[in-house]
Amino acid sequence: MAIALPDTHHDFGQTVSTLRAQVDERLGQWLPLAPPQDAIATAMREGTLAPGKRVRPLLLLLTLKDLQQDATAFDAGLDLACALEMVHAASLFLDDMPCMDNAELRRGRPTIHREFGEDVAVLGSVALLSQAFSIAASTASIDASTRNQLVRLLSQATGAQGLVRGQFHDLREGQRARPLEAIAHTNRLKTCPLFTAAVESAALLADASASCTRHLNGFATELGLAFQLLDDLADGLSPQQIGKDSGKDAGKSTVVALLGPEAARQHIEEHLARAEQHLIDAGIGDGHLAQLLEYFCAKPH
């Protein structure tokens, strides 16, 4: 009689669901209460709590698990995960605006400026950013000096050398025909800052070695590049399938447009393989982050 092997993929799916629920619960506590007449608070709550993959929080929390951190560190990590998700939500509010990507759907709902107005999208994003920095400066169980480093990390990921640069690059360079390297550069600027901030925040909390932090950074960068390509591939699907505008990349010089979907999938595989190697080099090749890689590859994006 064959003994049933544990369904590790199913188990990890449970872990992911539990973590997402914990993140959403904590986010609900950090976000302002939203009486109906307060459009800013309502937009902040709805936009941030709308169903999403919560990749950045997952990266941070699973890194903490792989670095053997205890419940106190995990609880502090939940706060920081919320800060990252708020910055991510703020960036989506702005990226969707008419002066940027002019998107109508996001996470299966009307985009924030369509539902609440452009003024609310702008002010709500500023409020989310401000809140995120405050959280990074406030988590009581983290020592004061580390909190300052976390604020700086968040600032780097967000500002003129982070998401801002990526979004601007995408807006101004995305329409031009470009070689593969230039496209990859834009993708790196756009997606990687918060991915690397997630793992580096965890590394800071765990007081990880410089070498471990470097490999975590490499892992997050490769994963971010794979994610951007998966996103470009999804742009060919219908809005019903992906819950946001599709076809926005028409005329944009993406890897998919340049090389076709098959070659893009090949690139994704290569990025994921390099991501896995970074985990092995960091000494956590069989941990939760490795399972996350497998999980995202197996799931339809």
Next chain:
Amino acid sequence: MAIALPDTHHDFGQTVSTLRAQVDERLGQWLPLAPPQDAIATAMREGTLAPGKRVRPLLLLLTLKDLQQDATAFDAGLDLACALEMVHAASLFLDDMPCMDNAELRRGRPTIHREFGEDVAVLGSVALLSQAFSIAASTASIDASTRNQLVRLLSQATGAQGLVRGQFHDLREGQRARPLEAIAHTNRLKTCPLFTAAVESAALLADASASCTRHLNGFATELGLAFQLLDDLADGLSPQQIGKDSGKDAGKSTVVALLGPEAARQHIEEHLARAEQHLIDAGIGDGHLAQLLEYFCAKPH
């Protein structure tokens, strides 16, 4: 033969000029270099360094002087003053946008979105905010725990309970006929957060007593209300005189519209008198902040 009394007003004008030059020099060091092709960095530099009164930096630095702080604290204060001015500049980028006040002129120049595009205005403001938080978390001569508090102070002044709330209130309530109290409430939300953040940052650096901090907060609030009224009065002047759009308040329920300019001037006097009393109660009734009050009242706004 009459002995010439020292011209204290002239001397204080010199002090103000020197402080502004120091702030602008430090701002120039913090702001990113702006090669011509980098529109974000160019907008950040031009928008922040454009001639302005630098009221928030002056408030912070003069409070430090009145609280007898040494050169090290003053140098740290210069960094924080830059952070405040960056947040202020970021708020102007956004307030001027078509979805907000739709202004064409600011500080005698085309507004940022008119010169560089709305995308640059939005992304530049995010970059300025991020930089401001990083500065508050970074100033080496301030102990780590105080830096955490400064980040939180900046977040409160900026976010959903600070500038964001004031701007939203002004956009949504400003068009309605309202009683004086409601107008004063909007004015308080709009102008006071960064004024109080300036004096409270100085109080934190100087480790001032709770009572002193409370009176400094009261002083900054009254000064902020006076400033908002001066701004409303100036709206009746021509763009050449004030360097920004005039007549934008037509149809808005300002104190000036409700009571007329004479009564508005009377309110300004009352706010300034209360501001002075707060300084006396804080034990610095004959210091630099008191001179600042006199200076701004004597100068044409």
